[in-house]
Amino acid sequence: MIKVEHICKTYKVSRRNAGFSEAFKAFFHRQYEYIHALDDISFTIDDGEMVGYIGPNGAGKSSTIKIMSGILTPDKGSCIIDGRIPWKDRKAHVSQIGVVFGQRSQLWWDVPVIDSFELLKDIYRIPDQQYKKNLDELASLLDLGQIMRTPARQLSLGQRMRCEIAASLLHSPRILFLDEPTIGLDAVSKIAVRDFILELNKKHGTTVILTTHDMQDIETLTRRIILIGRGRILLDGSLEDIKKQASGNKRLTVEYRGEDIALCDGMTVHSSSKNIITFDIDVNRLPVSDAVSFISNQVEIKDISVEGVSIDELVAQLYKKYRI
Amino acid sequence: MLISVKAGRFQKYITFFRMRFIGGLQYRAAALAGVVTQFAWGSLELLVYRALYEMSPEAFPMSIKELSAYIWLRQALLTLFMPWYYDNDIFASIRDGSIAYELSRPVNIYYMWFTRAMAGRLSRMILRCLPIVVVAVFVPEPYGLRLPKDVFCALCFLVTAFVGLVVVVAFSMLIYISAFYTVSTDGLRYLFSPVIEFMAGSLIPIPFMPEGVKRIVEILPFASMQDIPLRVYSGNMAGRELLIKAGLQLFWAVALIIIGRLWVHFAIKRVVVQGG
Numbered sequence: 001m002i003k004v005e006h007i008c009k010t011y012k013v014s015r016r017n018a019g020f021s022e023a024f025k026a027f028f029h030r031q032y033e034y035i036h037a038l039d040d041i042s043f044t045i046d047d048g049e050m051v052g053y054i055g056p057n058g059a060g061k062s063s064t065i066k067i068m069s070g071i072l073t074p075d076k077g078s079c080i081i082d083g084r085i086p087w088k089d090r091k092a093h094v095s096q097i098g099v100v101f102g103q104r105s106q107l108w109w110d111v112p113v114i115d116s117f118e119l120l121k122d123i124y125r126i127p128d129q130q131y132k133k134n135l136d137e138l139a140s141l142l143d144l145g146q147i148m149r150t151p152a153r154q155l156s157l158g159q160r161m162r163c164e165i166a167a168s169l170l171h172s173p174r175i176l177f178l179d180e181p182t183i184g185l186d187a188v189s190k191i192a193v194r195d196f197i198l199e200l201n202k203k204h205g206t207t208v209i210l211t212t213h214d215m216q217d218i219e220t221l222t223r224r225i226i227l228i229g230r231g232r233i234l235l236d237g238s239l240e241d242i243k244k245q246a247s248g249n250k251r252l253t254v255e256y257r258g259e260d261i262a263l264c265d266g267m268t269v270h271s272s273s274k275n276i277i278t279f280d281i282d283v284n285r286l287p288v289s290d291a292v293s294f295i296s297n298q299v300e301i302k303d304i305s306v307e308g309v310s311i312d313e314l315v316a317q318l319y320k321k322y323r324i
Numbered sequence: 325m326l327i328s329v330k331a332g333r334f335q336k337y338i339t340f341f342r343m344r345f346i347g348g349l350q351y352r353a354a355a356l357a358g359v360v361t362q363f364a365w366g367s368l369e370l371l372v373y374r375a376l377y378e379m380s381p382e383a384f385p386m387s388i389k390e391l392s393a394y395i396w397l398r399q400a401l402l403t404l405f406m407p408w409y410y411d412n413d414i415f416a417s418i419r420d421g422s423i424a425y426e427l428s429r430p431v432n433i434y435y436m437w438f439t440r441a442m443a444g445r446l447s448r449m450i451l452r453c454l455p456i457v458v459v460a461v462f463v464p465e466p467y468g469l470r471l472p473k474d475v476f477c478a479l480c481f482l483v484t485a486f487v488g489l490v491v492v493v494a495f496s497m498l499i500y501i502s503a504f505y506t507v508s509t510d511g512l513r514y515l516f517s518p519v520i521e522f523m524a525g526s527l528i529p530i531p532f533m534p535e536g537v538k539r540i541v542e543i544l545p546f547a548s549m550q551d552i553p554l555r556v557y558s559g560n561m562a563g564r565e566l567l568i569k570a571g572l573q574l575f576w577a578v579a580l581i582i583i584g585r586l587w588v589h590f591a592i593k594r595v596v597v598q599g600g
Binding site: 115 | 333335336338339340347350420421424425427428429430431594
């Protein structure tokens with residue numbers, strides 16, 4: 001159980017304009033600005049939940065993860081995870097959690113991955129039996145067979161990420177923090193990683209907190225989403241809640257023969273090229289079937305497709321709505 | 325039972341040590357170049373001191389035999405004691421933020437870095453030490469490296485060398501920790517390295533310093549690094565003086581570790597992990 005209450009964190013950032021004279025000035029007098037990375041953040045996450053933590057770059061996602069994993073001390077507020085304060089009781093706390101920072105590596109660069117795993121076994125003092133069991137399970141689920149015997153520096157990004165995830169799970173943590181685990185991965189690796197996380201949550205009841213910019217991650221993995229922007233929580237709910245918050249648009253792509261199409265109420269042109277036009281339909285004002293018959297009365301339709309607005313756009317709309 | 329539990333707690337540091345040590349043994353070309361340089365440097369130093377000795381033997385605080393042993397052994401153990409050697413991985417982890425991973429593990433950062441720094445020095449020394457010692461042993465008297473006077477002397481050397489290594493590493497830990505505050509420690513290192521070098525007796529052995537300077541330098545922690553074990557080996561320090569110096573050395577080892585541990589404790593509280 002994770003309970004975060006009124007967390008605040010401020011960073012001091014030195015700023016100056018470009019140019020030699022500015023640099024000279026800054027030599028004697030630095031100008032600092034205070035950035036409120038986190039501003040009164042509160043939420044509660046139950047055991048076994050999978051939560052997507054989303055927001056634009058610089059919203060405070062990583063700072064929150066770092067606080068929850070005991071790396072960063074907040075200026076104000078409290079955070080209690082399984083009865084411990086992460087930054088006060090760091091060593092006891094971190095032995096119960098696993099962390100993956102998608103942009104960094106925890107594997108020793110120039111030795112085979114299995115050596116890094118052995119080191120982690122000693123660090124977490126994992127009993128032999130448990131280590132063997134976990135390693136076998138992770139190796140088969142993440143398909144690590146040959147990869148484990150290769151030095152980390154010679155792995156592809158996808159292979160390395162699978163090893164990184166395995167590395168943070170060897171000690172059977174109760175909570176897993178994933179900070180952009182699918183960044184830069186190809187489609188196959190992304191799907192492999194997602195399937196694995198789902199399986200992990202289902203089988204071991206591991207609590208998973210995931211930050212990402214990939215909305216497919218969110219869609220497949222999490223039932224609950226926390227949206228953060230400029231250090232504040234803007235929305236805490238399910239994907240459906242977010243869809244309700246955003247406009248209920250559908251997107252209609254029509255390939256047609258004939259003259260230009262006239263518009264009616266509830267219909268806006270998203271993009272158009274020669275004989276292909278895409279509309280955004282506001283379904284509250286204009287049912288999709290009405291829109292289709294309205295168009296077919298004007299032109300000969302060769303092909304037509306209807307889709308919901310992608311979740312990426314939903315989120316972009318939300319960012320816009322909250323001006324973040 | 326109690327013993328096995330204790331071993332379990334320290335096992336991770338032993339593993340850190342082992343991995344860094346094995347990693348360090350890979351750099352054979354660097355070691356070969358080092359051996360050649362250090363051998364040339366040692367010979368040059370000996371020639372200079374010989375010239376000085378011939379001018380006024382009575383002004384010499386060491387015998388030429390002692391001095392030869394001191395110089396050769398210092399070259400052989402250079403990478404073990406040199407105050408200006410730092411493990412760049414540690415600085416890099418602070419600069420690029422990969423320390424985030426280290427902090428998210430149940431390890432004591434201070435002891436982890438300590439064992440790594442120690443292993444790095446030892447592995448570099450192992451590769452360089454033997455060739456220099458072997459050659460120096462065959463250099464004719466009184467300019468060669470002779471074996472220690474007796475078993476007791478050898479034992480005292482081993483003990484003081486170990487404590488000396490602890491002092492060097494404990495001091496370098498302070499530089500590592502300062503990276504939490506300054507991000508880049510290059511300036512700090514360039515500024516202090518020559519001073520520390522001098523005070524550790526790397527430029528001129530401490531017995532050769534003028535009386536006033538010597539008295540101050542001798543109580544500073546830098547004198548507890550290489551000067552004591554080298555003088556013990558060469559037979560220049562024994563008896564009461566050795567006892568006092570070894571006590572001082574032990575004091576500095578403990579004091580520097582306590583300072584470093586406390587400092588790391590506070591530094592981590594205010595650490596801002598860089599990037600992402």
